[in-house]
Amino acid sequence: SPEGFPFINSGKTITTTASPFPTEVTHLCVLKLESTPDGILPTLRIYHASDSVDVSEPLLWTVTGETGTAKFPAHSIRIIAGENATWHVDELKVGTTWQAVTM
Numbered sequence: 001s002p003e004g005f006p007f008i009n010s011g012k013t014i015t016t017t018a019s020p021f022p023t024e025v026t027h028l029c030v031l032k033l034e035s036t037p038d039g040i041l042p043t044l045r046i047y048h049a050s051d052s053v054d055v056s057e058p059l060l061w062t063v064t065g066e067t068g069t070a071k072f073p074a075h076s077i078r079i080i081a082g083e084n085a086t087w088h089v090d091e092l093k094v095g096t097t098w099q100a101v102t103m
Contacts, residue, residue, distance in 0.1 A: 008042050011066025017046065018062075021087055025049055030101055031077070032061075041067045057098040 004020030006029065021027060028047040033040050042065040047053055079089060095101040 006044065006046060006063070008044055008063055008065030010040070010042050010068040013066040015063050015065045017044070023087075026090075028053060028102070030098075032057075033077075036067060039067045039069045041065070053102050054098075 005016040006021060007014050007016040008031075026049045028051075030045045030047075032043045032045075034043070043061040044063045044065075045054075045058060046062040093101045
């Protein structure tokens with residue numbers, strides 16, 4: 001969002017996190033796209049630089065979006081910083097397991 005709050009836009013709904021990204025701090029963001037009978041359910045886990053990354057997939061996620069009506073395979077994922085953003089993506093990993101994207 002323009003205020004720096006990471007969000008998921010899915011199912012025609014925008015769901016934001018509880019806190020914005022502070023400037024000049026590194027974060028790890030893990031986006032999970034789960035295929036359900038109703039469509040794709042996105043969840044996002046954000047780790048701050050001082051956080052320990054979970055060894056296995058966590059039970060609690062930072063933000064859970066609404067189930068979108070799209071079915072797999074997903075055709076695209078859009079990551080937008082916004083016109084006033086002060087952050088950038090340094091590395092992008094795609095995988096099918098928790099360890100593949102966090103190790």
